[in-house]
Amino acid sequence: MNWQDFHFIRPWWLLMLLPVLAGLARLWWRRASDSAWRGVVSPELLPHLLLEEALRRPRWPLMLVFAGFVLAILAVAGPTWERLPQPVFSNQSSLVIALDLSRSMDARDIKPSRLQSARFKVEDILHLRKEGQTALIAFAGAAFTVSPLTDDARTIISQLPALTTDIMPVQGSNTAGAIRLATELLQQARQPAGQILLVTDGVNLAASVDEARKATDLGYRISVLAVGTEEGAPIPSRQGVIKDAQGNIVVAGLNLEALAEVARAGQGRFARMSLDDTDIRSLDLVAVNQDLTRAGNASDQEIVRWRDFGPWLLLPLLPLAALVFRKGMLILVFVMVMPFPGKTEAGWWTDLWYRPDQQGQQLLQQKKPQQAAQAFRNPGWKASALYRSGEYEQAEKLWSEEQDADSRYNLGNALAREGKLEEAIAAYEEALTMNPELEDAKANRDLLKKILEQQQQQQQQQQQS
Incomplete structure (x- = not known):
């Protein structure tokens, strides 16, 4: 029980306690005034002036009646502390973002770097998505799950700064493995439709096209966001820049045709990263599902309602009624022998x-x-x-x-x-x-x-x- 949420659904009924308290005070004062006659009337005349039985009558029935009124008023006021869900329906779209963390993403042909720009773009995507679930994958030579499908975009955003090329155990650009892992995440969440977004500067074309077609057969589509420029730039390292075996500087280019081919195989969209949100809108990441059946997929949200515990306060009134009206003792016996109800x-x-x-x-x-x-x-x-x-x-x-x-x-x-x-x-x-x-x-x-x-x-x- 959460006492912080305790309140009354119909608090105005508590005002009825005022007349009940006034009535109790009046009856109590009246009983006290009757008892005051003992101090002023001779004991010989007292039995003839006052009923002795009335003077000896106990006060507990009066207190029981008062307690019954209080319980009834509290029950009508509706005490509660438990939220009750009410279904409202909203579309659920699933998006798995695969972020490339290969060494080429450190190239600085776009400022401050390809990777930093890609992280900023992923954050923009998460801010623009008003509903639906999102997952994040990081890949280089192998793909790894950073966050499974969740509707908590803030959790994913908080993990973005830690994603650097240094954390990947195997270097490369295994986009096919990223597509395969993204498909598994969608299937594990039992999502009949969804979108996979590759944020990358290069693909292993043949394998990626094959995996994209497999994902399409399962109801998922693959879109590609290209990061970088066609001219490319050297890849920085701790020793300066990365060089090949012959000592030549490696320049990370951008094969737009190969990236677009993967998007076509996955029946998705292709876009080059832009400074504004035109790339996000062209990828159609906010409204993923295209057909009506998928658009109608619904999930429960909650409108705050409260469970009314007032009726349970009426149960103590039954034995109280039996004690006040003594001929009603059969009610108490009936309540005691009745079986306790099961669930609904x-x-x-x-x-x-x-x-x-x-x-x-x-x-x-x-x-x-x-x-x-x-x-x-x-x-x-x-x-x-x-x-x-x-x-x-x-x-x-x-x-x-x-x-x-x-x-x-x-x-x-x-x-x-x-x-x-x-x-x-x-x-x-x-x-x-x-x-x-x-x-x-x-x-x-x-x-x-x-x-x-x-x-x-x-x-x-x-x-x-």
């Missing part, structure tokens, strides 16, 4: 202690969206469960009746899943009108616009042919 069992016991929406939430957490959709009464929650179970048309009908920004955004997701791209874009536009800060709605809208443009271009090409 359907039936009268679950209906007794959990509201339908609470039952639906538990079923949703147990990965039972179809049963959760039947249990939910709240339209938004019901639509979320229907969406998870693949009932996009029914989810669309429920979300279309809601007028808040989140519902409009989720409506756009459902319409996109049904293939109604123009209607989905309109729904995203409505969500952004209500809440311009919905970054997911902006990303999804822009992605669907690109898909529509591609479809229109394909239709025009087919008509022309």
Whole structure:
């Protein structure tokens, strides 16, 4: 239990404690005033003026009643300290960046060096990606995982300064191994689609083309960001510059045609590194997935909701009621002999202690969206469960009746899943009108616009042919 998160969902109900305290004080003062007669009335007359039974009546029933009222008010106020997730859906795109750490990346034909410029560019890419998962690979003669797929870009950015050519145990430019390792990372994360970006100044062409085609068959595409200039520059070393066996200075050039060939084999894009972000935009790294099915892949995020523990405070009221109303002792016996409920069992016991929406939430957490959709009464929650179970048309009908920004955004997701791209874009536009800060709605809208443009271009090409 996290006491820092403890609060009441409906704190205004705590104001009811004021009249309860006032009533208790009044009853207490009245009992005290009755007892004061003992000090002023003769003992011989006291039995005839006051009921002795009233004077001897204990105070604990009054305190029990007061405790019952307090527990009831606290229960209605809704004490909580546990966050409850509510599903909202956003596109997930996966990107694996393979950064070349071979010696040629130390060349200074671009300032301050190829490698430092490449690290800055990778950081720019991570800042521009608003959503999705990213992994980082470093390679030279062999490829190594720096960070697996994660949505925490700050972790990857913090590791970039440590990536230098000196840390690589084997020198070379094994881009084929980098593609192979990137493909394995995407498969291990069970990503049906994704993009691999090679940030490099050279490739082993034949092997890289072969690996790029294999990755394409699995649903991944390979893009290449070329680092350096065609003229090239010497490669600095501790002794000055690197020389070959004949003592000639080695100049690190840039074979643009070979790099572009790998991108074509991987059905990706090719770009030369630029000072601005035109290279990143031309590579289309922000919106990776191109077809509608991949664009609809969803992952759970969380909108902060709180679990209401108030109903559990009502349980102590049962024995309190039995003690105050002594004829109700059978209630206490009934509670003691009843079996303790299991987790979300359907039936009268679950209906007794959990509201339908609470039952639906538990079923949703147990990965039972179809049963959760039947249990939910709240339209938004019901639509979320229907969406998870693949009932996009029914989810669309429920979300279309809601007028808040989140519902409009989720409506756009459902319409996109049904293939109604123009209607989905309109729904995203409505969500952004209500809440311009919905970054997911902006990303999804822009992605669907690109898909529509591609479809229109394909239709025009087919008509022309």
